[in-house]
Amino acid sequence: MFGYYLDLALRSLRRNKMLTALMVLAIALGIGASMTTLTVLHVLSGDPMPGRSATLFYPQLDPQDMDGYEPGKEPMQQVTWIDGMNLLHAKRGLRQALMTGGAVPVQPAQSGMDPFYSDARYTSNDFFAMFQVPFLYGRGWSEADDNDKARVVVITRTLNEKLFAGKDSTGQTLRMGDTAFRIIGVLDSWRPNPHFYDMNMGNYVASEDVFLPLTTARELRFDHNGSTDCWGTGGGDEEHMETAPCVWLQFWVQLSGVSDAATYKEFLVHYSQEQKAMGRFQRPPNVRLPTLMEWLDINKVVPGDVRLQTWLAFGFLLVCLVNTIGLMLAKFLRRSGELGVRRALGASKREVFAQLLVESGVIGLAGGMGGLLLAFLGLWLVRKQPSDYAALAHLDMSMLLITFLLAVGSSLLAGLLPAWRACQITPALQLKSQ
Numbered sequence: 001m002f003g004y005y006l007d008l009a010l011r012s013l014r015r016n017k018m019l020t021a022l023m024v025l026a027i028a029l030g031i032g033a034s035m036t037t038l039t040v041l042h043v044l045s046g047d048p049m050p051g052r053s054a055t056l057f058y059p060q061l062d063p064q065d066m067d068g069y070e071p072g073k074e075p076m077q078q079v080t081w082i083d084g085m086n087l088l089h090a091k092r093g094l095r096q097a098l099m100t101g102g103a104v105p106v107q108p109a110q111s112g113m114d115p116f117y118s119d120a121r122y123t124s125n126d127f128f129a130m131f132q133v134p135f136l137y138g139r140g141w142s143e144a145d146d147n148d149k150a151r152v153v154v155i156t157r158t159l160n161e162k163l164f165a166g167k168d169s170t171g172q173t174l175r176m177g178d179t180a181f182r183i184i185g186v187l188d189s190w191r192p193n194p195h196f197y198d199m200n201m202g203n204y205v206a207s208e209d210v211f212l213p214l215t216t217a218r219e220l221r222f223d224h225n226g227s228t229d230c231w232g233t234g235g236g237d238e239e240h241m242e243t244a245p246c247v248w249l250q251f252w253v254q255l256s257g258v259s260d261a262a263t264y265k266e267f268l269v270h271y272s273q274e275q276k277a278m279g280r281f282q283r284p285p286n287v288r289l290p291t292l293m294e295w296l297d298i299n300k301v302v303p304g305d306v307r308l309q310t311w312l313a314f315g316f317l318l319v320c321l322v323n324t325i326g327l328m329l330a331k332f333l334r335r336s337g338e339l340g341v342r343r344a345l346g347a348s349k350r351e352v353f354a355q356l357l358v359e360s361g362v363i364g365l366a367g368g369m370g371g372l373l374l375a376f377l378g379l380w381l382v383r384k385q386p387s388d389y390a391a392l393a394h395l396d397m398s399m400l401l402i403t404f405l406l407a408v409g410s411s412l413l414a415g416l417l418p419a420w421r422a423c424q425i426t427p428a429l430q431l432k433s434q
Contacts (some may be wrong), residue, residue, distance in 0.1 A: 047202025
């Protein structure tokens with residue numbers, strides 16, 4: 001029966017080409033605009049660590065003095081060197097990582113290649129396992145390497161291809177500044193979106209090309225990038241960052257789940273009380289322990305204008321559907337004679353209703369294909385924008401499926417009223433009027 005209805009629908013659409021084209025165009029425009037903005041929102045609001053994000057937490061402390069104190073105010077978003085090292089060495093989580101961003105001068109061994117600066121991540125050994133960073137060759141460094149301030153480095157696949165033509169470079173030497181580092185690992189392609197572990201560098205920037213122990217980077221005084229917030233008489237002197245009252249490091253901890261979060265939060269409160277008793281902290285304990293996704297919400301990672309554009313686009317789709325309803329209503333009612341004959345020959349209202357809905361679905365499918373092309377065009381235009389997330393605007397398989405489901409579903413919804421209205425035709429009156 002569905003094949004028969006489909007054949008009738010195609011015949012009907014071919015008979016009224018102009019009306020059909022207008023309905024398809026209206027749906028295509030609405031779907032194209034909606035899917036363009038929805039895809040951007042989908043990309044920006046996605047989970048950067050699916051399956052693990054619920055176990056990753058970002059501890060926050062309040063180590064400032066009493067100047068500007070407001071009870072309940074959000075604690076600082078980074079930690080000092082002293083607090084970061086204390087939390088790292090306490091090992092109260094399954095894994096923990098202390099880190100910051102920087103830039104290192106790379107001196108290629110190859111003749112003809114000029115030295116260049118590369119973005120770097122100075123971190124501790126748990127970083128790779130905690131964030132499930134994939135390795136192409138080799139491995140990360142050990143806790144002993146952290147403690148020994150070892151001259152070891154992990155580079156990305158991109159840098160490996162640039163310096164070593166993509167060959168296994170583990171065991172090779174990479175000179176950064178005046179120091180020779182031993183390459184112990186090469187990362188496979190890895191770019192979490194957003195750049196959740198350090199949003200001071202930008203919410204959607206690419207991951208760094210060089211990873212080395214934080215302790216090593218500090219001993220060699222490699223450049224530190226990112227925000228530094230100080231208070232009291234503290235300053236941002238790079239030579240004394242280990243003792244300065246400044247927050248400039250990010251600390252992440254992996255717990256077994258939310259059940260362990262309460263215990264870890266109690267540990268943070270107890271730690272704050274200890275530091276206050278020692279005279280380092282002055283404010284009452286004020287700690288937070290957001291999960292990864294809560295941390296993204298706190299930092300408002302998804303731009304507000306993207307959400308607004310999505311709502312506006314769906315409003316435009318609604319306007320397009322209202323127009324489509326009017327066009328369908330006109331089209332179906334013009335076929336009152338044909339539908340009256342079908343009813344007189346024995347077709348029930350339900351069968352006529354189903355026939356007209358199939359016709360609506362075919363219009364939606366055609367509109368979906370047109371909308372898909374417009375969405376590709378819209379996303380191409382988004383990628384031309386100067387924003388840091390522009391390069392991420394691509395349609396994946398899930399959004400491709402949603403495009404057609406939304407198009408067909410919208411057209412079926414739009415066809416309900418016209419189809420129902422057309423079914424109310426009295427066959428006798430229609431035959432008499434013929």
